[in-house]
Amino acid sequence: MTTTAEPAGDEKAVAPADERLLRRSPLRKLLARPELGSLVGALAVFVFFALAADGFLRAPSLSTVLYASSTIGIMAVPVALLMIGGEFDLSAGVLVTSSALISSMFSYQMTANTWVGVGVSLLVTLAIGAFNGFMLTRTGLPSFIVTLGTFLMLTGMNLGFTKLIDGTVSTKTIGDMEGFPSAHAVFASTFTVGGVAVKVTVLWWLGLVALASWILLRTRTGNWIFAVGGNEEAARAVGVPVARTKIGLYTGVALGAWIAGQHLLFSFDAVQSGEGVGNELIYIIAAVIGGCLITGGHGSAVGSAVGALLFGMTSKGIVFAEWNPDWFKFFLGAMLLLATLLNAWVRKRAEAAK
Amino acid sequence: MTLVELTGVSKHYGSVRALEGVSLEVRAGEITCVLGDNGAGKSTLIKVIAGLHRHDGGTLRIEGEETSLASPRDALDRGIATVHQDLAVVPLMPVWRNFFLGSEPRKGVGPFKRLDTGLMRRTTREALLRMGIDLRDVDQPIGTLSGGERQCVAIARAVHFGAKVLVLDEPTAALGVKQSGVVLKYVAAARDEGLGVVLITHNPHHAYLVGDRFVLLRRGTMAGRHTRDEITLDELTRQMAGGSDLDALRHELQRG
Numbered sequence: 001m002t003t004t005a006e007p008a009g010d011e012k013a014v015a016p017a018d019e020r021l022l023r024r025s026p027l028r029k030l031l032a033r034p035e036l037g038s039l040v041g042a043l044a045v046f047v048f049f050a051l052a053a054d055g056f057l058r059a060p061s062l063s064t065v066l067y068a069s070s071t072i073g074i075m076a077v078p079v080a081l082l083m084i085g086g087e088f089d090l091s092a093g094v095l096v097t098s099s100a101l102i103s104s105m106f107s108y109q110m111t112a113n114t115w116v117g118v119g120v121s122l123l124v125t126l127a128i129g130a131f132n133g134f135m136l137t138r139t140g141l142p143s144f145i146v147t148l149g150t151f152l153m154l155t156g157m158n159l160g161f162t163k164l165i166d167g168t169v170s171t172k173t174i175g176d177m178e179g180f181p182s183a184h185a186v187f188a189s190t191f192t193v194g195g196v197a198v199k200v201t202v203l204w205w206l207g208l209v210a211l212a213s214w215i216l217l218r219t220r221t222g223n224w225i226f227a228v229g230g231n232e233e234a235a236r237a238v239g240v241p242v243a244r245t246k247i248g249l250y251t252g253v254a255l256g257a258w259i260a261g262q263h264l265l266f267s268f269d270a271v272q273s274g275e276g277v278g279n280e281l282i283y284i285i286a287a288v289i290g291g292c293l294i295t296g297g298h299g300s301a302v303g304s305a306v307g308a309l310l311f312g313m314t315s316k317g318i319v320f321a322e323w324n325p326d327w328f329k330f331f332l333g334a335m336l337l338l339a340t341l342l343n344a345w346v347r348k349r350a351e352a353a354k
Numbered sequence: 355m356t357l358v359e360l361t362g363v364s365k366h367y368g369s370v371r372a373l374e375g376v377s378l379e380v381r382a383g384e385i386t387c388v389l390g391d392n393g394a395g396k397s398t399l400i401k402v403i404a405g406l407h408r409h410d411g412g413t414l415r416i417e418g419e420e421t422s423l424a425s426p427r428d429a430l431d432r433g434i435a436t437v438h439q440d441l442a443v444v445p446l447m448p449v450w451r452n453f454f455l456g457s458e459p460r461k462g463v464g465p466f467k468r469l470d471t472g473l474m475r476r477t478t479r480e481a482l483l484r485m486g487i488d489l490r491d492v493d494q495p496i497g498t499l500s501g502g503e504r505q506c507v508a509i510a511r512a513v514h515f516g517a518k519v520l521v522l523d524e525p526t527a528a529l530g531v532k533q534s535g536v537v538l539k540y541v542a543a544a545r546d547e548g549l550g551v552v553l554i555t556h557n558p559h560h561a562y563l564v565g566d567r568f569v570l571l572r573r574g575t576m577a578g579r580h581t582r583d584e585i586t587l588d589e590l591t592r593q594m595a596g597g598s599d600l601d602a603l604r605h606e607l608q609r610g
Contacts, residue, residue, distance in 0.1 A: 218468040220458040223447075227455050230444035237404075237438055238456035239427040297446045 035303030037342035038290045041335060042310050049317035056320045059196040066198065069312025070205040071260065073305050075279070076286035077208045078256040080304035081216065082249045083287050086229035086296025087143040089132060089253050091150040093279030098154050099125040099254075099261025100271040101162060104171040107179075114179035122258050128154070129254025133247030155277060162273035175269030187259070188267035201263055205305070208256065212301035225249065230297025285332060286311055289339040310335060355382045356418070357519050357550040358403065358434070363412035365398050372398040375412065376576045378569045380519055380550040385541065387553045387561035389594050390571035396554050399571070400523050403552065404436035405429030417518075430456075435512035436521040439528075443504055445497025449489060450478040452496045453511050481514040482507065485543050502533030506540045513544050520544050521552045526560050538564055558591040570594060 049056045056062075075092055082089055099121050107117030128150070135146045159169070166172055174180060189200045216222040224245045227235035236242050265271050288294060289310055290303025314331045318324075358380040365373040373395045380386045390396045401407040402414070405423035413420050416432050423429045429436070443452045454474050461470045478492045487506050489499075496504060505525045512520050522541065526534035542564050545551050555561050561568060568585065570578035570593055578593050 214468075218471070220460060220469060223451055223455060223458055223469065226447050226451070227444045230446045234438075234444050235455065237406075237426050237436065239430050240456045293446075297444065 033291075033300075035291045035300050035306055037339050038303055038306040038310060041289065041339065042306050042313070045310055045313050045317070045335075049313060049321065053317050053321035056317055061316070061320055063196050063198055065309075065312045065316045066202050067312075068316050069305075069309045070199065070201040071263065072279075072282055072286055072311050073205040073308030074201060074208060074260045074263075075253075075256045075283045076290070076304040076308045077205075077212045077301050078249075078252040079280075079283040080287035080290060080292050080299055080301055080307075081212055081225060082253055083284070083292040083294065084216070084229050084296060084299040085225045085246060085249045086232065087136065087246060087249065088147060088284065089250065090144065090147040090280050091128075091132060091154055092147075092253050092257060092283055093276040093281075094151055094154040094158060095125065095128060095254065095257040095276075096260045096264060096279065097158050097271065097273065097276035098128070099258045100265040101158055101171060101273060103262060104174055104265050104271050105161070105165055107174050107177060108172050109165065111177075114174055114177050114183045116179075117174075118183055118262055121261065125254045125258040125261065126251050127254075129251040129257070130247055132253075133243075133250030136250070137243035137246050151280065158273045158276075169274060170272045171270045173269040174265075180266070180269070183262070184266045187262040187265075204259055204263075205308075208259075209301050209305045216301060221245070221248070226297055228296075229293075282311065282332075285336050289335055291339070291342075294340070307339075356380070357382055357416070358552075359413075359415040359418075360403075361413045361415070363399075363402060363409045363414060365402060365407060365409050365411075371574055373402070373409075374575045376569070376571065377412075377579065378552075379567070380552055381566075382518070382550050383545055383548050384566040385545050385551040385553055385564050386567040386569065387555060387565035388569050388571060389555060389558060389561055389590070390577075391556055391594075393573070394571040395574040396556075396571060397523070398574075400436065400438075400521060400552075400554055403429070403434060403519075403521050404438075405434070430515075430517075433516065433518035434521060435515065435517035435519070437505065437508040437512060437523065437525065439523045439525070443496045443508065446495050448493050449496050449499070449507060450475045450492045453478040453481070453492075453507065453514075457515055477514070482510050485510040485513065485540055487540070500533065502529050502537050505529075505537050509537075509540050509544055513547055513549065517549060519550045519552065521554070523554050524556070525553070526555060526557060534560060556594075558587065558594045562587045562590055 075096065079089060079092055102124050103114075103117040103121035105117075106112065106120045107114045110116070132147055132150055135141070136143050139146070162169060162171060187200070190197050191200065192198070216225060224235065224240045227240050228242050228245050232242055264275070286307035287299065287304045288307070290300065290305065290307030292299030292303065311332070314335070315328055318328050318331070356379050360379070361377050362375045363373065363377070364371070364375060376395070376399060378386055378388065388396055388399060398407070402409045402423075405426045405428050408422045408424070414422055416434070423432070426436070444455065447455070451474070459470045459473055460467050462468050475492055479489065482489050485506065487503070487510060489503070496507065499507065509520065509522070525537050525541065529537060538560060541551060541553060545564070553561065553565065566582050568578070568580045568582075568590060569576065580590070
């Protein structure tokens with residue numbers, strides 16, 4: 001899984017070796033991969049906590065780590081795609097909460113099957129994502145401003161509507177409503193693999209990583225995502241539908257927010273309206289640690305997954321090591337800096353002989 | 355055969371007259387050079403032909419049919435490919451992905467429709483070889499190529515996708531002498547493939563090396579229109595540099 005993709009073996013064998021092309025060592029090839037830095041980091045963090053924290057290597061602990069990673073990873077994947085496409089989404093964190101609130105309140109107020117709420121939530125969430133993309137492409141404002149606007153509006157609406165409709169800061173419980181058990185099974189259940197409990201979100205996460213990798217590396221859309229992020233004007237000039245691609249990317253983030261939102265709702269049976277603020281930065285951090293260039297045009301879905309895994313290992317590892325959780329933010333910041341430095345180096349290399 | 359014909363074309367941006375009454379023709383297998391100093395209206399002219407801006411006056415005919423171009427895609431569909439000076443490529447993407455950007459071949463059906471990456475790599479290599487460009491590795495990011503090499507890839511790309519008209523915006527502007535020569539060679543190769551070429555440049559020496567027709571722009575208007583047998587390089591250079599302006603300058607700078 002790299003942006004340059006693996007060279008087809010048969011072609012290489014037929015084509016005579018070019019004397020100008022120095023044999024690239026496997027190490028050098030590896031260095032060009034966007035997720036390399038994060039992989040090395042993840043390995044280091046894993047070894048570190050395996051030594052520092054008793055019980056980190058036990059199956060239930062690793063399962064907790066995977067769960068924490070997956071809740072971030074589900075959003076980190078579409079956020080990474082968006083970053084490769086050259087844009088940000090600051091509203092991603094609260095959109096998750098919005099999605100959960102819409103689902104829960106619709107079902108409760110309409111006394112409908114919870115699946116109806118889930119469906120309505122999907123439509124509304126996708127519409128909000130499309131709105132972000134539409135505003136961005138139509139106004140030409142930077143995505144930082146556009147999504148900062150939607151971030152604030154959504155934060156206000158989450159609190160305001162919940163207060164207005166339910167009178168408190170959390171929604172009414174929908175645990176006894178029709179369709180809850182099946183929705184719980186889809187979005188928040190736990191299954192056992194070889195005696196280890198695994199949350200269903202891990203499957204959603206892996207599924208999204210696979211889907212996003214397929215899109216990025218093997219479809220026309222993927223080519224367009226790299227292009228609009230790498231050089232928007234060039235992409236436009238050769239006929240790439242830039243606006244459509246970007247609106248699609250924001251809708252993708254909304255899809256992730258919907259999945260994460262439904263998980264948030266169905267793991268309990270009610271939603272706190274103030275949740276989600278600040279998570280948008282964690283998604284971005286996971287994507288950047290995973291090798292996404294902040295300026296767009298480079299990165300991978302697998303990288304974002306490794307970034308999310310790093311996040312999960314650090315947040316839970318600190319707990320297992322019985323340290324003060326305050327240190328978590330410090331580790332996150334240090335990893336972000338290291339990852340960005342590595343990315344900058346990669347980019348310099350790629351553009352070196354310009 | 356005349357592929358593109360502009361007659362008295364003008365373009366205004368608000369109260370700014372960017373282009374006024376410019377005429378030129380592009381024929382298959384010929385190179386039409388558009389010469390002018392900075393601010394002469396070369397970029398505006400290119401934008402009209404490339405479909406980035408619509409012209410407001412005069413007529414634009416493509417293969418005899420009067421039209422105006424709505425978008426770069428529209429221009430491409432009519433066989434006009436434009437190679438812009440600096441926005442030709444996405445630097446971080448491999449050569450083969452750049453080569454097919456916007457016109458990617460796919461295989462498979464339904465949700466499994468995917469890029470035909472094998473074909474894309476192979477075709478890129480072959481199309482480049484056909485133009486005489488022997489690239490080291492089509493998997494390297496195109497940003498690692500030299501400026502001249504990138505221009506050549508863009509030209510090969512236009513030829514491969516069956517462009518009838520190739521518009522080149524200052525392909526030699528940022529290049530050294532040797533690289534300029536290489537690029538001009540590929541421009542000539544494109545002409546020999548039967549394309550009509552529009553070469554925008556401010557270098558009369560480069561223009562005269564390959565050009566069949568010359569259109570001179572000055573301050574948004576047409577300052578001259580010549581075929582190759584009507585004009586010498588010296589005259590072209592003189593007109594290009596502003597003719598009498600240059601004489602005045604020489605007089606001003608004269609020592610003693």
